[in-house]
Amino acid sequence: MEKTVCVIGAGIGGLMAGAYLAKHGYKVTVLEKATNVGGSAGWYVRKGRIFPTGATIAFGLEEQGLLRSMLNELQVDFPAEELFHPMDVVLPDRTISISKDSNVWEEELKKSFPENSQEILHFWNKLTQISDNVLAFTETRAALPIERIRELMYILKYAIKHPILLMRLARFSYYTVEDLMKKYKLENVTSFRQLLNAQLLDAIQTDVSKAALLPASLALTIYRRGSFSIQNGVGGFSKKLADRIESLGGKVLLNSPVSSVSYSMMERQWDVHSPKCTASFDIVVNNAGASFGHGTSRTRDRDLHSGAFRLDAVLKEDICQGPLKGKKLPFGYQIVPEPDNSKILREEEGPVYVTFHKSLNKDGETVSGEVIMTASIHTNPQRWFLCTKEEYIIKKEKVKNAILSEIERVMPLKEYLLYVDAGTPLTYQRFIGKAYVGGTSLTVKNTVLKPKSVRSSLPQFYIVGEQVFPGPGTLSSALSGYYASRAIMED
Numbered sequence: 001m002e003k004t005v006c007v008i009g010a011g012i013g014g015l016m017a018g019a020y021l022a023k024h025g026y027k028v029t030v031l032e033k034a035t036n037v038g039g040s041a042g043w044y045v046r047k048g049r050i051f052p053t054g055a056t057i058a059f060g061l062e063e064q065g066l067l068r069s070m071l072n073e074l075q076v077d078f079p080a081e082e083l084f085h086p087m088d089v090v091l092p093d094r095t096i097s098i099s100k101d102s103n104v105w106e107e108e109l110k111k112s113f114p115e116n117s118q119e120i121l122h123f124w125n126k127l128t129q130i131s132d133n134v135l136a137f138t139e140t141r142a143a144l145p146i147e148r149i150r151e152l153m154y155i156l157k158y159a160i161k162h163p164i165l166l167m168r169l170a171r172f173s174y175y176t177v178e179d180l181m182k183k184y185k186l187e188n189v190t191s192f193r194q195l196l197n198a199q200l201l202d203a204i205q206t207d208v209s210k211a212a213l214l215p216a217s218l219a220l221t222i223y224r225r226g227s228f229s230i231q232n233g234v235g236g237f238s239k240k241l242a243d244r245i246e247s248l249g250g251k252v253l254l255n256s257p258v259s260s261v262s263y264s265m266m267e268r269q270w271d272v273h274s275p276k277c278t279a280s281f282d283i284v285v286n287n288a289g290a291s292f293g294h295g296t297s298r299t300r301d302r303d304l305h306s307g308a309f310r311l312d313a314v315l316k317e318d319i320c321q322g323p324l325k326g327k328k329l330p331f332g333y334q335i336v337p338e339p340d341n342s343k344i345l346r347e348e349e350g351p352v353y354v355t356f357h358k359s360l361n362k363d364g365e366t367v368s369g370e371v372i373m374t375a376s377i378h379t380n381p382q383r384w385f386l387c388t389k390e391e392y393i394i395k396k397e398k399v400k401n402a403i404l405s406e407i408e409r410v411m412p413l414k415e416y417l418l419y420v421d422a423g424t425p426l427t428y429q430r431f432i433g434k435a436y437v438g439g440t441s442l443t444v445k446n447t448v449l450k451p452k453s454v455r456s457s458l459p460q461f462y463i464v465g466e467q468v469f470p471g472p473g474t475l476s477s478a479l480s481g482y483y484a485s486r487a488i489m490e491d
């Protein structure tokens, strides 16, 4: 008889797990709290326009890329455009253009850091070499931690093929990025450190001093492998996965927040309750990032400290004809706030991450004369929870204005603004049920010493998404979904 699976949450991790399980004959029901699928890789409609809820750039979609190969297995395809100039990183004293082309990138490094260019190029070559090894390891689809003999086989497969590479990886497994910087005497080069911190905070939620070198090497070199803008947004990708689950006979129920989950020892089944579904399932996959009782999530981890403050705006398209005319524009910007700029942004963490998109109305049709801009910065949700209502309103307005003035450093924005609104961790809590977005930071502890498994300690209960191995981001969440589906089939 078909095994029944309930996936709680239609984020990328849950959708990927659901699609793989549906493809392998499981009877899948996805229960989603929000009105759309995708979670932090979804979309919402405001003022008749479509805005992304979080993710705007996708990775792993190049030919032979990890995400592409999983999507090929699932027979899912969607239009994506490769980015050759994905972003400019704006530091207080210089701007560095991130490029897909390795030669252009090397020239940019030389030009941007003339005093240390040789050391930086050597450092970057080493980083690329390490990331090649990490990618080869990831391509074997080995998941951590190793809990079953069969999983050991994935590592052995890699060890037999690449014995020297495995030894190299083992050598660097306890390194932070800063440890490697020290080898090239770069740890005190402030602007280079700011560049790496900006990229790492957005990708793996921590800075050079704590970032585990192995995953960080991939995060720092990923733009040379391929980054993509998805037509109609990353939410379109989530929607395609949801459609695939339904075409394979599964169900995706929106507006259906799960309120309780309990295990019946007698029946060996999980009873799940939500407004649109009260039923028993053989297996539960929790992608919600929320806890439904002891052992059902990783949300108690102390290193889960980050949330997002976001700003969504509609701009007059004239900005492209006026001040930006003739400029070679990137897809987005990472702007490191100036030290003497507003104290407000110093309370937040990391760079302001800004991207620009075609304006689409709620039916997905292009709106002429407009451009959508979305910006976000990391913030500690606790600071927002502790505010009174009045303090919250004032703080939100201050952070919004501080972000706008940071963006003004790259373009004269304010006169082109048609609409702007902001969201805080409380907004995320309200709409997708979690204030802490971005998962766990990829420190040495979380990556090597104690990676977080997709298996829980409960029978037939699995956890997927940015809080488990391999970590945050759409590509990693998708991988966690794949690992969970494989664990379910193997267990």
Ligand SMILES: Cc1cc2nc3c(=O)[nH]c(=O)nc-3n(C[C@H](O)[C@H](O)[C@H](O)COP(=O)(O)OP(=O)(O)OC[C@H]3O[C@@H](n4cnc5c(N)ncnc54)[C@H](O)[C@@H]3O)c2cc1C
Residues within 6 Å of the ligand: 008, 009, 010, 011, 012, 013, 014, 031, 032, 033, 034, 037, 038, 039, 040, 041, 053, 054, 055, 056, 057, 058, 059, 256, 257, 258, 259, 287, 288, 289, 290, 308, 310, 376, 431, 432, 433, 434, 437, 438, 439, 464, 465, 466, 467, 472, 473, 474, 475, 477, 478
């Ligand atoms: C501002 C921002 C920008 C980002 N930019 C990028 C980027 O450019 N590229 C990139 O790769 N990554 C980016 N990320 C990270 C990426 O979006 C996430 O890591 C990834 O999408 C998380 O996926 P997930 O599977 O963990 O699920 P989530 O997206 O966390 O989804 C969880 C789902 O569970 C649902 N849920 C919650 N509670 C319940 C309940 N009780 N019952 C049912 N459903 C429930 C939620 O509504 C949600 O749909 C960004 C994140 C943010 C916040």
